[in-house]
Amino acid sequence: MITSRTFWRPPDLSRRWWPVFQRNLLVWRKLALPSLIGNIAEPLMWLVAFGYGMGALVGQVAFEGSTVPYIVFLASGSICMSAMNAASFEALYSAFSRMHVQKTWDGIMNAPVSLDSVVLAEMLWAAFKSIFTVTAILGVMLALGISHSPKLLAAWPILLGAGITFSCIALIFNALAKGYDFFTYYFTLFLTPMMFLSGVFFPRDQLPVALRHVSDWLPLTNAVELVRPLFIDQWPAHPLRHAIVLAVYAVVSYWAALALTRRRFGQ
Amino acid sequence: MTEPLFQAHDLRKRYGDTVVVDGLSFHIAPGECLGVIGPNGAGKTTTIRMCLGLTTPDEGSISALGLAMPRDALAIKAQVGVVSQFDSLDPDFSCAENLLVYGRYFGLADGLIRGRIPRLLEFAALSHKAQARPVELSGGMRRRLSLARALVNDPRLLMLDEPTTGLDPQARHLMWERLQLLLQQGKSILLTTHFMDEAERLCSRLLVLDHGRKIAEGTPRELIARHLEPDVVEAYGNGALSLVDSPLRSMAARVEVSGETVFFYTQDARPLLEALSAHHGLRTLHRPANLEDLFLKLTGRQIREDG
Numbered sequence: 413m414i415t416s417r418t419f420w421r422p423p424d425l426s427r428r429w430w431p432v433f434q435r436n437l438l439v440w441r442k443l444a445l446p447s448l449i450g451n452i453a454e455p456l457m458w459l460v461a462f463g464y465g466m467g468a469l470v471g472q473v474a475f476e477g478s479t480v481p482y483i484v485f486l487a488s489g490s491i492c493m494s495a496m497n498a499a500s501f502e503a504l505y506s507a508f509s510r511m512h513v514q515k516t517w518d519g520i521m522n523a524p525v526s527l528d529s530v531v532l533a534e535m536l537w538a539a540f541k542s543i544f545t546v547t548a549i550l551g552v553m554l555a556l557g558i559s560h561s562p563k564l565l566a567a568w569p570i571l572l573g574a575g576i577t578f579s580c581i582a583l584i585f586n587a588l589a590k591g592y593d594f595f596t597y598y599f600t601l602f603l604t605p606m607m608f609l610s611g612v613f614f615p616r617d618q619l620p621v622a623l624r625h626v627s628d629w630l631p632l633t634n635a636v637e638l639v640r641p642l643f644i645d646q647w648p649a650h651p652l653r654h655a656i657v658l659a660v661y662a663v664v665s666y667w668a669a670l671a672l673t674r675r676r677f678g679q
Numbered sequence: 680m681t682e683p684l685f686q687a688h689d690l691r692k693r694y695g696d697t698v699v700v701d702g703l704s705f706h707i708a709p710g711e712c713l714g715v716i717g718p719n720g721a722g723k724t725t726t727i728r729m730c731l732g733l734t735t736p737d738e739g740s741i742s743a744l745g746l747a748m749p750r751d752a753l754a755i756k757a758q759v760g761v762v763s764q765f766d767s768l769d770p771d772f773s774c775a776e777n778l779l780v781y782g783r784y785f786g787l788a789d790g791l792i793r794g795r796i797p798r799l800l801e802f803a804a805l806s807h808k809a810q811a812r813p814v815e816l817s818g819g820m821r822r823r824l825s826l827a828r829a830l831v832n833d834p835r836l837l838m839l840d841e842p843t844t845g846l847d848p849q850a851r852h853l854m855w856e857r858l859q860l861l862l863q864q865g866k867s868i869l870l871t872t873h874f875m876d877e878a879e880r881l882c883s884r885l886l887v888l889d890h891g892r893k894i895a896e897g898t899p900r901e902l903i904a905r906h907l908e909p910d911v912v913e914a915y916g917n918g919a920l921s922l923v924d925s926p927l928r929s930m931a932a933r934v935e936v937s938g939e940t941v942f943f944y945t946q947d948a949r950p951l952l953e954a955l956s957a958h959h960g961l962r963t964l965h966r967p968a969n970l971e972d973l974f975l976k977l978t979g980r981q982i983r984e985d986g
Contacts, residue, residue: 435780514770516769
């Protein structure tokens with residue numbers, strides 16, 4: 413008796429994801445140092461070049477009725493961007509290699525691990541890679557004395573949440589990809605514009621009104637709005653609203669990514 | 680009759696307008712090696728995928744080890760070992776790590792898996808390669824590592840999808856030897872293959888598939904006796920093709936032509952061989968009918984488009 417199962421059935425969130433996560437951890441442990449240097453070198457170069465270089469031209473930036481040095485403004489935005497990029501990269505290129513090129517997923521699913529558990533493991537893994545990168549960058553920012561705010565401790569779980577959100581979104585595109593080329597579109601048509609619209613590099617009130625309305629609902633904007641005040645020892649003005657937007661993105665994207673991945677695998 | 684270990688009933692699967700598996704039923708008895716043979720595109724791999732719950736059949740039912748697919752897919756897979764057609768070994772891990780990581784997917788404790796690894800590597804004749812990565816292994820070694828990996832959970836049933844495709848004769852014989860050992864230990868095997876000598880050597884029972892349908896079933900000997908004359912005489916060389924329309928034809932029960940070769944299927948080859956010896960320049964080969972003849976008779980000699 414075959415019970416027809418819809419691709420949109422609820423996710424299996426059992427603990428069978430752990431050995432898959434553990435597998436990725438074991439691979440990564442062998443390559444952790446070079447991969448860490450690769451992951452943090454680029455964002456730090458942006459920070460130094462733009463923060464100190466442009467910062468000298470820009471000076472102070474208006475923020476919440478007062479002003480902050482441009483380097484602090486940029487650092488608080490770019491840490492969110494790093495969370496986004498690290499999660500996206502892992503959930504696209506690396507997950508696709510395991511899913512499609514190496515057939516690692518197929519091997520795993522011959523064992524008693526469901527596709528749902530594999531997708532959950534990949535999502536959490538990309539979020540882990542993201543928070544690891546972010547932690548290293550935060551460490552360098554602290555060492556550079558960019559911020560000494562004790563509220564940065566609260567930024568950490570927020571950035572983990574942002575990593576989860578962007579992993580979930582990226583997995584949708586992983587499920588749809590025919591090859592690596594597809595991800596170039598995702599980066600150039602989605603992530604790069606979002607980078608410029610989310611107030612990472614300049615205050616969002618520089619944007620035309622129509623774009624600002626779009627910007628309000630972008631996941632990266634909501635992450636930046638949560639994290640930036642913490643860098644200058646303030647609390648976000650609307651924490652709940654931003655957290656809910658990120659959470660809705662995460663939940664809806666995860667479900668969609670799972671449904672599309674099930675369709676891809678005919679399950 | 681003992682309760683079958685595995686039972687598939689009336690499986691059907693279509694992709695778009697193409698029916699890939701069409702009303703297929705079979706069972707696997709404990710300790711049995713069931714071979715599935717058929718041309719490319721006959722539905723062998725889809726059948727294995729359905730048996731593992733990786734593809735949901737449109738119709739039909741599968742039960743295994745007292746459990747039902749797809750409801751108990753994970754519980755069934757916990758007792759099954761799989762070698763898929765294409766290697767899915769982890770390129771970043773050594774042989775030993777591949778086994779450890781795979782064992783974890785079964786929820787086995789690290790200590791238990793580590794205890795099994797030396798024996799598994801020994802079984803795969805890979806003890807000296809424990810720290811080598813798959814990329815450093817030959818094709819035969821990789822297939823044996825895949826087999827060792829499939830045994831990490833000490834399964835009762837093995838599903839092997841073309842386990843020796845692409846291997847040289849030495850590697851293939853070593854694989855056969857290992858599979859026979861497993862059968863002696865009481866494991867059951869579902870095996871798909873393109874090699875009739877492999878099927879004949881390993882399988883207690885065969886299923887011939889074509890276009891998703893079962894077209895024959897039985898032991899290799901039974902199938903040959905049921906469908907074929909016992910003797911085959913192949914004739915090729917000068918004037919071979921003209922024999923088809925000669926009186927010699929009546930000396931064979933059945934005649935087939937493939938390329939430049941004429942195949943005579945007969946109950947008694949001696950009179951035919953004597954008559955053929957009069958034809959100079961003609962070369963002949965006399966042999967017993969085999970599974971390959973059966974396979975070609977049942978599925979035809981034409982090349983499959985998707986082959």
